[in-house]
Amino acid sequence: MTTPHSTAPAVLRPARQDKAVRDARKLVSGVLDICRASGCETHLTRADDVLLVVSELVTNACRHAGGAGEVRVRWQRGELLVEVEDASDALPREPAQDAKGEGGGYGCELVTALADRWGVVPRRTPATAPTASTVPACSGKTVYACFALN
Numbered sequence: 001m002t003t004p005h006s007t008a009p010a011v012l013r014p015a016r017q018d019k020a021v022r023d024a025r026k027l028v029s030g031v032l033d034i035c036r037a038s039g040c041e042t043h044l045t046r047a048d049d050v051l052l053v054v055s056e057l058v059t060n061a062c063r064h065a066g067g068a069g070e071v072r073v074r075w076q077r078g079e080l081l082v083e084v085e086d087a088s089d090a091l092p093r094e095p096a097q098d099a100k101g102e103g104g105g106y107g108c109e110l111v112t113a114l115a116d117r118w119g120v121v122p123r124r125t126p127a128t129a130p131t132a133s134t135v136p137a138c139s140g141k142t143v144y145a146c147f148a149l150n
Helices: 017-037 043-064 107-114
Strands: 010-012 070-076 079-086 117-125 137-148
Touching: 010 017, 017 043, 017 070, 017 079, 043 070, 043 079, 043 107, 043 137
Parallel strands: none
Antiparallel strands: 010 070, 070 079, 079 137, 117 137
């Protein structure tokens, strides 16, 4: 039997935001298990980093964006992609140095240090009425992080 070298997207739509981080970590752990079973050796050295970034992305969606609407994870061609969708148009940003402390403020640094790449894709919706602007309005975003797992 051949083991897969990719997975279909695994999707979580958290029913309870107070359990969203736990459930997202469980979802991603399942995909990491598939990766490991397929012979992915870097799984062992990157799993903790991946799960910490997942916790950070989902926590930020819950704390700053009204909740994580959807969490998606996929492993394909040696790369794990984690996406967290929320309904806020506000983009993640690094806070001023004096705003960092025990309550947080280190998320962007953490994700930058642990993920191979990450970013934000604003979700666009078609305008409901003709306007002078041809740019669709935002209606949330997806924050993603990618990890090389071979």
